[in-house]
Amino acid sequence: MFVENTVAEQADEPNSGVQTNLPLNNILTDSTHFETDWTSIEPIDVDETIEFPSINNSDNQSIEMLGWIPGNGSTVARTQILALVRDFGENFELPVSLYGQLENSDSWINLKDEVVSARFLDLMFTIQLTHHGKSIDAEHWWRFYNMGEQIAHALSRPFYPSHSLDSAQVVSLRLAEQVDNLNIQATLILQSKTNKQLSSRTLDYLAREYDLVQRGSEGVFDKMDKMPLSFAPVFTLKTNLPPRPDGTESDEEAGLALTCNLPCVRDPLEAFDQMVDLARKLESRFPLELVDEERLRVSPKEIQMIRLHLRSFSDDMQYCGITPGSETAMRLFYQPTVEETDPEASEPAGFAAVR
Template sequence: MSELQISLLGIGVAVVLIIYIYNWLQQRQHRRKFGAAFKHRHEDILYRPAEIMPTDELLVEKMEQVVPIDILPKESQPGYTIDAVCVLLDEKTDYIAMISPKSPVGTDALKLLWQQRFDFGKNVHVCGLSAANGEWEKVIADSPLAYTSFKLALQLVNRSGAVSEVKLMDFRELARMIAAQLHTSVVLPDVAKTAAHAVALDEFCASVDQMIGLNILPSDKHILTGNDVARVAEQYDLCLQADGAFHLLDTHGHTLFSLCNEDNTPFQHHTLDQLQVDGLTLLLDVPRVEQPSLGFDQMVILARQLASELHATIVDANHVALSEDSITLIRERIAAVEAEMRASDITAGSAQARRLFS
């Protein structure tokens, strides 16, 4: 590189530095002059949150009563539809907190609930009254919609038992905190009464929670493999599912009954040819099946077909051949459970029953 080129390069670098220093000085002067004006945050008018008023504890009403039904939209109103999940929410099966903000709000208003929804040991559902169409619908955390009212619901019972009074109190306090943040009222059921009702509901559910099994035992001379079971299962439209059992589905896509290994060893596609099966069990989950008496009749027919195909016998839990009288007694027991559930307004196989017996 010649001396001329070196000189020109040096001049260029010097000019760039001079310009950089000049711009820096100008920015510094502008910050000193106008900086105070930007110390206070200004809201974006297009994304302004709901107006926050000074906290007033009187706005959070500690009303120990169930939400009056007549203040809610009715399904019978012309053109009124409601999300399927929201239909199921009821004070008989859920602890429901009703929050009605003064103006429509988004799902960010329920941030505390999204953070704690898995802390209560039971399912939590949120339904919102849409500001756009005036209909109740299931609310999810990332929904972009605005709502004029919320129902926060904690399920009272499932197969693990009843919700505890402590968890109910925690849920109630969470609802109150959310209402306080929104500076609005909240309507809450009485915790002690709800806890007592949950225990009673759990006792009822336990009394009708019947799982009926028909065992299929191959003869001593017949060795049964996983491939044999898969072949006949497919023949009768049973599909292998993730739980390791073959399921027959009803018209709604729900399990009518399932076929599993008697010793609970799961069936898996990649091990069917290696699996030796000593016995099979057809299972009917009575509370979760529509018209379980008829479902049992279908299961008996299938059990006989499978027994014929697999050179096996239908037996009871003690591996004693199942007689026609025994099958009749089982069916009568199922019919009694079905009637008892219907009398208690929990129809076997309904969406509500599947919630409670999950």
């Protein structure tokens, strides 16, 4: 009851005194805080031996820093939590999520899910340690820590981060290196021998014949997995050819390109074989030739060499603790296309999804 009253008062009075005596409060409320030398702040001792609860047995926790706010038997409503997020939540360049453990249950749900009447015991903030080339740094760590501390303080609860600043940076840099090494995209180019593009009618017919799903823009088709681990396509067929290695493009070139984001598919070798199979079928039916990025013909021997490399690719990912095609792989490697991105979205990564 005390927790509910504290949160309700905080929602009505966003400038109440709950912010006082908290780490970095003056820095974070200053509009010039981005100019702060975050590395000069005295580090905080973090007990990394604490056993954190698992959020629905998710593998994602291996790529995240966690911030745990245990309820110790008390509960709080979703609406009250979101009021605190509005007061203290920050936007980050790295993906941040907020989970709650449902009352009378071991289940956790993401607070962005619309369960308005739900009440929660423990809360868990997560921030992804690396995302599309950006890794956690001193500024991210301190802002994440300060946000969790303020929300926990308003709830009269403790706050436990899973990583110290040093360990978070070490883990994130190692993860970023693994992502960089595994971020491989396979592309097969079918160049037109006549420099003429296949008609839209022909492409629509091929899409139906080979079970391809047209994406929003014209000339883009996805081959979907019948037993998917994620929403990523097995491969994508496009009517525009990728540029040559020197970056040059030619309006006179025509043909098709098949691409596969290998870490994001359930079976990278099988996905590549499906691409090759379709490329060979199209090559036999139309004036198309399978070429490499230099527009030189690809031999069967080169295809076989790629297959040999891909035989160990899944094992390499598993060795790094990442299952191909899993949600974790999607979060690390998948980049939405223009069609999948909301051009009107103005809020950066952070708590936009749970507000």
